[in-house]
Amino acid sequence: MSLRDDWRRTRAIAMKDLTTEIRAKAGFNGVASLAVTILILLGLALGPDAAALRNAAVGAVWLATLFSGVLAFNRSFQVELESGALEPLLLYPGPRWPIFAGKLLGNLIFVGLMVLIVMLVGIVLFGITVPDTWPELLAVVALGVVGLVVLGTFYASMSSRSRAREVLLPLLLFPMLVPVLLAATTASKALLGADLMHEAGAWIRLLIGFDTLFLVATFLAFEHVIEA
């Protein structure tokens, strides 16, 4: 088995997931609508005070992403289980990590697009002025999404096959995402404001470290998890 074959399998799985998604569309539309709805509800719950809303905007956007992301992760494995496609995938000789990589890639694109929509809606609804530092802001969002998707996909590979998967995934995932949530929200807030404390850089490095660490750890652990 060469790396090239592994990559081909990775791409095939990701493409398959995305094609099904594009054909059906209902899944993505549903999850993205939910994210926007959560955002609107948070806006309503936090009150009409414009200044308070601006302060809460970053947190609201990340929470909406987190809650709707959970649905996306469980879906990506559930589709496989319902159609009985996981067994043949596992029978295929060679390493198992391309399955994980493929799912990861598919979820990354799925959640990435969703976050873009949520962010745009957030900017409009919460009256955010886009700062000059928007490339850094995008980098923070991208790194945060990678962290979310890596752990989300990994835990969903277990929770989607257990009883009570709707409860189990957030229970496992959310505590693990505390560093991502803190880093992403604090860095975004700093970049949207004046960043007087110069903290955004440190948070971005923390995000890079977190993403690398869990990318490697989940790839190593996936072999054990998927076989069982």
Add this chain to the structure above:
Amino acid sequence: MNVFEMDRNFVIAAYSVMWVVVLGYLVRLIRKGSRARTDYDGMVGANGGEKP
């Protein structure tokens, strides 16, 4: 109430909480343990003392 008398109540509360939690868990473990041991001994007995 003086601040330091209040402190004493907090110390008493802390130690009480500690003992309630630790003893509560101990009781749970002992009860669960004796039940499991009885079941296990019963099953070993039913199997003619043979372990699976």
Add this chain to the structure above:
Amino acid sequence: MPDISSDRSAATPPPRTSVWLGFVAFAAVIFAQTFSILTSPADRDMGHLQKIMYVHVPAAWMTFLAFLVVFVYSMRYLWKQNENDDLLAASAAEVGAVFNGLTLMLGMIWGRPAWGVWWVWDARLTSTLVLFLIFVGYLALRAFVDDSVQRAKWSAAVGAIGAINVPIVYMSVKWWRTLHQPQSSPGTLDPAYTLGLRLNAIALLLVLIYFIRKRYEIARLERAIEDFAQAAAMGGK
């Protein structure tokens, strides 16, 4: 289908936890607490409140120790696939969650008079709370998965990855908000308090060991009972 091979845990009878260990552990706690309460003078800033330290700080240490046990035995399970390691990790997780809850409650009781609030979003408190939530997730996973091999492999992965995250959670929360005093060490602690703290830590360590062993014994018994039931079901046909 769980595989029932001859080298399964049930092949050796479940261990018996010594009752004496329990007696010694609890006697040690009573002795250490009495000793430290009677000998320690009131702190210059905190007055009698300092006495909460004798239970709060060792409880926090035991929480982290229990999590370390979960991590080590989870890794060992992934490496050797010995079911006993899984059961031991699970036992340590449950006992760790108890100590973790205790640490949080005691911290709040300390925080109210010392800081004026029950809860602050400070690094130590918040990361201890997150650690508790990771424990809860681990135990929930075990409760929701029925197949024993699946449960063992999955919870080992969750335990190992959860433990990797704990220092990062701590670091991130520390950057985010810092208020809790730095770690107490013998250097910053008045000698009048050091001995009491050490005695209490040793006593609570004995309790921790007793609890984990007792919980492990129960887990082994339950596994053996399961195996009996399975063997009976198969033999009956």
Add this chain to the structure above:
Amino acid sequence: MKKSWIIAGAAIIVAVFGWLMFGGLQKNVVFFLTPKELLAKGPEGVNVPVRLGGQVKPGSTKWDAKTLDLRFIVTDGVKEMPVKSTGAPPQMFRDGMGVVVEGKAGTDGVFQATNLMVKHSNEYRAPKPGQNAQEMYKTLITNSSK
């Protein structure tokens, strides 16, 4: 999975861990600005949420128990900044104590605190002979409410 992969993965994990924990990441993180640093920002530092840290300048504490209005001066030894806060001071609040306040510097130069935190040092000491912690706290309250 090949053994070499596991070893490589473990090596990466350890390396990233080392970088995160000991790689000097911490040095770039500022927990709070001192009055000197905040004042040096000029108008940029006004009306922006920041954390201000320093010592309570001895003798500067004024507390009105009725309106719960607490005023004191935070100093870093070079510059100082008046702080206005509401609510009773935490028990360990006293002259010379390290504090961190969250809030915004107003245009009038007074720092409006939304959150007051006492930085307790990691030292636990028995009171010196003749010193009574209880009395010390009482004196602080009575003095400052005058």
